[in-house]
Amino acid sequence: MSANARILCPTLKQRLMTAEKAAELIPAGANVGMSGFTGAGYPKVVPGALAERIRKLNAREGSEPFRINVWTGASTAPELDGVLAEVDGIEMRLPFQSDPICRQRINNGTMDYVDLHLSEVSQYAWSGFLGKMDIALIEVAGIREDGSLIPSSSIGNNKTWIEQADKIILEVNSKQNIKLEGMHDVYYGTALPPDRKPIMLTDPADRIGEFYFECPPEKVIAVVESDAADRNSPFKASDETSQKIAQHILDFFEREIELGRLPKELLPIQSGVGNIPNAVLEGLDAGPFKNLTAFTEVIQDGMLKMLKSGTLSVASATAFSLSPEGIKEFDENIDLYRDKIILRQQDISNHPELARRLGIIAMNGMIECDIYGNVNSTHIMGTRMMNGIGGSGDFARNGYLSIFVSPSIAKDGAISSIVPMVSHVDHTEHDVKVIVTEQGLADLRGLSPRQRAREIINHCAHPDFRPALHDYFERALHSGRGMHTPHLLGEALSWHQRYEEEGQM
Amino acid sequence: MSANARILCPTLKQRLMTAEKAAELIPAGANVGMSGFTGAGYPKVVPGALAERIRKLNAREGSEPFRINVWTGASTAPELDGVLAEVDGIEMRLPFQSDPICRQRINNGTMDYVDLHLSEVSQYAWSGFLGKMDIALIEVAGIREDGSLIPSSSIGNNKTWIEQADKIILEVNSKQNIKLEGMHDVYYGTALPPDRKPIMLTDPADRIGEFYFECPPEKVIAVVESDAADRNSPFKASDETSQKIAQHILDFFEREIELGRLPKELLPIQSGVGNIPNAVLEGLDAGPFKNLTAFTEVIQDGMLKMLKSGTLSVASATAFSLSPEGIKEFDENIDLYRDKIILRQQDISNHPELARRLGIIAMNGMIECDIYGNVNSTHIMGTRMMNGIGGSGDFARNGYLSIFVSPSIAKDGAISSIVPMVSHVDHTEHDVKVIVTEQGLADLRGLSPRQRAREIINHCAHPDFRPALHDYFERALHSGRGMHTPHLLGEALSWHQRYEEEGQM
Numbered sequence A, B: 001m002s003a004n005a006r007i008l009c010p011t012l013k014q015r016l017m018t019a020e021k022a023a024e025l026i027p028a029g030a031n032v033g034m035s036g037f038t039g040a041g042y043p044k045v046v047p048g049a050l051a052e053r054i055r056k057l058n059a060r061e062g063s064e065p066f067r068i069n070v071w072t073g074a075s076t077a078p079e080l081d082g083v084l085a086e087v088d089g090i091e092m093r094l095p096f097q098s099d100p101i102c103r104q105r106i107n108n109g110t111m112d113y114v115d116l117h118l119s120e121v122s123q124y125a126w127s128g129f130l131g132k133m134d135i136a137l138i139e140v141a142g143i144r145e146d147g148s149l150i151p152s153s154s155i156g157n158n159k160t161w162i163e164q165a166d167k168i169i170l171e172v173n174s175k176q177n178i179k180l181e182g183m184h185d186v187y188y189g190t191a192l193p194p195d196r197k198p199i200m201l202t203d204p205a206d207r208i209g210e211f212y213f214e215c216p217p218e219k220v221i222a223v224v225e226s227d228a229a230d231r232n233s234p235f236k237a238s239d240e241t242s243q244k245i246a247q248h249i250l251d252f253f254e255r256e257i258e259l260g261r262l263p264k265e266l267l268p269i270q271s272g273v274g275n276i277p278n279a280v281l282e283g284l285d286a287g288p289f290k291n292l293t294a295f296t297e298v299i300q301d302g303m304l305k306m307l308k309s310g311t312l313s314v315a316s317a318t319a320f321s322l323s324p325e326g327i328k329e330f331d332e333n334i335d336l337y338r339d340k341i342i343l344r345q346q347d348i349s350n351h352p353e354l355a356r357r358l359g360i361i362a363m364n365g366m367i368e369c370d371i372y373g374n375v376n377s378t379h380i381m382g383t384r385m386m387n388g389i390g391g392s393g394d395f396a397r398n399g400y401l402s403i404f405v406s407p408s409i410a411k412d413g414a415i416s417s418i419v420p421m422v423s424h425v426d427h428t429e430h431d432v433k434v435i436v437t438e439q440g441l442a443d444l445r446g447l448s449p450r451q452r453a454r455e456i457i458n459h460c461a462h463p464d465f466r467p468a469l470h471d472y473f474e475r476a477l478h479s480g481r482g483m484h485t486p487h488l489l490g491e492a493l494s495w496h497q498r499y500e501e502e503g504q505m
């Protein structure tokens, strides 16, 4: 079905135009709310046309640089973040990105990046201190006769952008499976305080909203057709390191169930994207588990398999993040998945109220953690942004169990992921319950900092770095300084410094 | 009315005994859940008798050291933490303390301290990984005929301790105003996931629970009488520094109201204890505000005044923290306060679901913050525990606005509270919205790290330290390292190191 055939509202059909024409409607300095979450559901043609326009404008001598502020759900893809960053078209970016060119600009100081908890973005936009949203640029799977919109492969902040923007540009993408219709749950019950009400969701399978976005046709200034697939990363078969990490987590779950501290269906799972989380999902699928649930940000390949096998009964998320094979599997068997997947806006998928109530088991990657259990998810050597905190803080703080995972070493052993003191803190000692590397698992619950240090060094550090970590800890213990969290201030960050100077921790 | 006259349940009256006898019922190694929150409602006689018993036992040659694990609501008083720490009777302490002798033991390594978010303690205890609670030792204002209990001047974790403990020791304190009866709201709707339900509270004035603790009489192994007042700190008249900080906050509120970003009744206020928060409350009371509400941990002197004047219509908390004059005022005018104050258990007063829904304005003290907006609330020079994180994380992460306050310098100017990099992180850059010192206010919302640095240095740092902070930041910017969060790793903690070595940052 062509994109054109998916535009059923006569008024909006009149606004059909090329991506180039639509891009001309975006003024310099605009705050633009774009769709897109983890490489799914982002606009695919207008950003490129806009980048081209910016490139031309900025090439003219003496012209004021043309830049916009880009707000999204989370990360997008080269066709959005990449092309706009390439032409230096982004003044400020929020709330999350993972694009190589964006990252370069953030780290060379030519782009401002505001790294936010994903659950908080829409309330920030509503409360007004981020400024007025000028334009929303949203990919949809179709436009209904009454002007309401069929969401695409992610929801993210789209509901908020559509409500908040003065003007709206829609991209209707005919590559998105039209059977996505009915899989979304758009909740219109949110409000700013003091008018907030309880969110009456008590199970990941609960539906509390609508299938469609409401959208006042008079705000829509352009409709553009597109026909390009979401650009997701190919699926890598899990490696030995990931499998070992997964096994430690599975053993931990089994022990907790035996001890009566977790139900045998576990609790709703939240899982970051990537190699290790996918290995954990594979492990769960191979194990004795049945009727698990997921309340998470993204649906990964592993979750499709689990839904098919019955390991997982339902998965609630705000976006897909499937490999090309995953997309194929999903498209071919969409009738099987339709009833078992619910896509929600990110202020609901990541909501503190729901994370706490449902008792989420949060599993996320980390860059490094220190011997006291502080986790760095965002900064390389304390200064360079990797991606951002994303939803990890929403789930780690308010969930039931927060598990952070990483290989114990990086860059072929030049870097230890367990360090004396992290170079940046995203998750404090108060929020981190379990640390896992391929070496083992450290259960930090109920431990004091000194107890945690021994647990982490002995169970998680790589043997090559273990003696140096013990040595640091012992010398800190005998330094005559405070013994609650023993540190040698002059040495605490020396591992990172050594890496920067010598290429080896 | 004597304590004896407050014990109406015949079965429990039979368990009356001396504090010494009751203390003998507590075995070595026990996990003991005690009442007490911010110097209110803690047991006042059994801990002293237990300390005396421990002192004697430990003096006997060759004896195994007698120690227990002490779990409370939050901080208590010298009669509990002080006496037990004095005799080295505490193996492990959670979740919060502020006692000088405890602090000394924590920092010399002779006591383990587990510093937890106050909203999470009861779910930790329920989930079982902290171990079995052997004994609950709870102060109450009275025992009713059916064995149910009239809570005292704090609730804290008492509901959970009474439910979780195998055995219960009650202290009936006749000094507590018997008219406290009816001021509490004990909620019995909590559960572990997957059985949690929405908490149907949408206004700080809402009542969702019972006046009394349910308590199975067969679990009560001792009832002890006491007649001692809560030991709270005297009220200090606010100084110039506090008044300046308060004024910056009041100006900020007025601007936010003007801009339509806060309602004119503000949003429910949470306020840490101490000099500065009390000055803010005084300022609010002197200003144009009417019908404000508080949803907080503790009722301070300032809140009584505001309730009396009508500035505040209702205050919800888990404990009182009044000066001796405050207690007198409260006791003399209790009929006026009875309907305007609600005491709840701390898993409700600090609940993430409620903090988010109500949109709390959280105002808490800090030890230091860095130029990027990371806040240290707990550690002196990175190693020594001050008090603990308390509820500050519950409110800062999930509330609507998080404000952290501190004088810009400490120790007569030897220390700058604004540093290049904090020596410990309790509240990350993602959670800290506003920083205030007597120098001014930094509004960090929507700013990138580099923008935050300029805002904090220019508005909050003391003029004596401002040039050195600018210098650090500028050199970090030109270091050739990452420019998202520019740092000089070799110098980042040098201010703290210099203070440790030379007594001056």
Ligand SMILES: CC(C)(COP(=O)(O)OP(=O)(O)OC[C@H]1O[C@@H](n2cnc3c(N)ncnc32)[C@H](O)[C@@H]1OP(=O)(O)O)[C@@H](O)C(=O)NCCC(=O)NCCS
Pocket (backbone or CB within 6 Å): A271, A272, A273, A274, A275, A276, A297, A298, A364, A365, A366, A367, A368, A377, A378, A380, A381, A386, A387, A388, A389, A390, A391, A392, A407, A409, A410, A411, A415, A416, A417
């Ligand atoms: C932390 C995070 C970057 C780890 O990602 P990952 O893909 O699992 O990790 P990898 O092991 O592949 O490492 C990614 C890169 O960081 C590098 N790295 C890993 N640990 C490192 C360390 N301690 N120091 C320096 N670099 C490190 C790797 O070498 C790799 O670099 P490369 O791309 O140049 O090869 C990722 O989980 C993340 O962005 N988390 C924050 C957001 C989040 O948690 N979202 C979850 C909610 S969906």
Ligand SMILES: CC(C)(COP(=O)(O)OP(=O)(O)OC[C@H]1O[C@@H](n2cnc3c(N)ncnc32)[C@H](O)[C@@H]1OP(=O)(O)O)[C@@H](O)C(=O)NCCC(=O)NCCS
Pocket (backbone or CB within 6 Å): B271, B272, B273, B274, B275, B276, B297, B298, B364, B365, B366, B367, B368, B377, B378, B380, B381, B386, B387, B388, B389, B390, B391, B392, B407, B409, B410, B411, B415, B416, B417
């Ligand atoms: C951070 C905290 C300790 C500040 O307390 P306060 O009473 O407002 O602060 P003060 O300015 O009186 O400082 C307390 C002590 O710390 C010292 N101090 C303050 N800033 C310091 C710094 N940057 N470096 C070293 N010491 C510092 C002060 O000199 C003082 O020491 P002293 O007692 O030896 O004189 C306190 O707010 C706290 O414990 N917060 C964490 C818990 C919390 O937020 N609870 C709120 C929920 S109710």
